[in-house]
Amino acid sequence: MPQATVHLLRHGEVHxxxxxxxxxxxxxxxxxxxxxxxxxxxxHFVARVxxxxxxxxxxxxxxxxxxxxxxPTAEALNLxxxxxxxxxxxxxxxxxxxPTKSEFLKPKHWLYxxxxxxxxxxxxxxxxxxxxxxxxxxxxxxxxxxxxxGAEAILVSHQLPIWSTRLTAEGRRLAHDxxxxxxxxxxxxxxxxxxxxxxxxxxxxxxxxxxxxxxxSTPGA
Numbered sequence: 678m679p680q681a682t683v684h685l686l687r688h689g690e691v692h693x694x695x696x697x698x699x700x701x702x703x704x705x706x707x708x709x710x711x712x713x714x715x716x717x718x719x720x721h722f723v724a725r726v727x728x729x730x731x732x733x734x735x736x737x738x739x740x741x742x743x744x745x746x747x748x749p750t751a752e753a754l755n756l757x758x759x760x761x762x763x764x765x766x767x768x769x770x771x772x773x774x775x776p777t778k779s780e781f782l783k784p785k786h787w788l789y790x791x792x793x794x795x796x797x798x799x800x801x802x803x804x805x806x807x808x809x810x811x812x813x814x815x816x817x818x819x820x821x822x823x824x825x826x827g828a829e830a831i832l833v834s835h836q837l838p839i840w841s842t843r844l845t846a847e848g849r850r851l852a853h854d855x856x857x858x859x860x861x862x863x864x865x866x867x868x869x870x871x872x873x874x875x876x877x878x879x880x881x882x883x884x885x886x887x888x889x890x891x892x893x894s895t896p897g898a
Contacts, residue, residue, distance in 0.1 A: 693893065
């Protein structure tokens with residue numbers, strides 16, 4: 678029976694000289710390093726296709742940084758980029774602010790820390806995972822339609838939705854320390870699904886690891 682793999686690709690480094698939590702804010706473009714990361718990922722996928730991989734479907738979040746990350750792969754593999762709102766960045770009350778201790782401790786923010794396990798400052802982890810997994814299922818079906826058994830799809834998304842999805846797929850606790858997420862810039866969280874849509878394997882890789890030293894590391898950015 679047909680299986681498929683859906684790769685959740687985190688976008689590349691963003692040009693963010695002011696160091697804000699940009700969240701869903703528009704017009705945050707990739708930095709030069711981010712563009713190089715995107716090109717390196719395209720080369721990675723081209724090499725895999727050369728080895729027999731059937732990468733047939735490419736999807737990106739509506740946000741600029743995700744679409745810019747997808748573009749080199751689209752050009753290299755001659756794929757169209759489908760826009761998928763369900764894999765957008767998580768909502769966050771602190772969007773647009775500088776992520777400093779002094780900012781977070783301001784009384785006007787205290788209400789948003791009432792339940793960090795949910796979390797109360799933004800979109801619940803469960804809701805993030807649910808919407809991404811729904812998009813993964815649609816991508817699985819499309820990949821099989823286009824490429825048959827063993828086909829692969831790429832979904833370019835964002836750190837927190839990807840991490841929440843991985844924790845869910847692995848049956849792990851959703852509440853976590855943001856500093857301990859295993860989801861670096863342009864990393865791949867690859868989900869292999871059986872013909873019923875059940876996730877049977879989760880793999881993690883960093884094809885652009887050589888470009889990570891010195892890159893931005895703000896959690897959730």
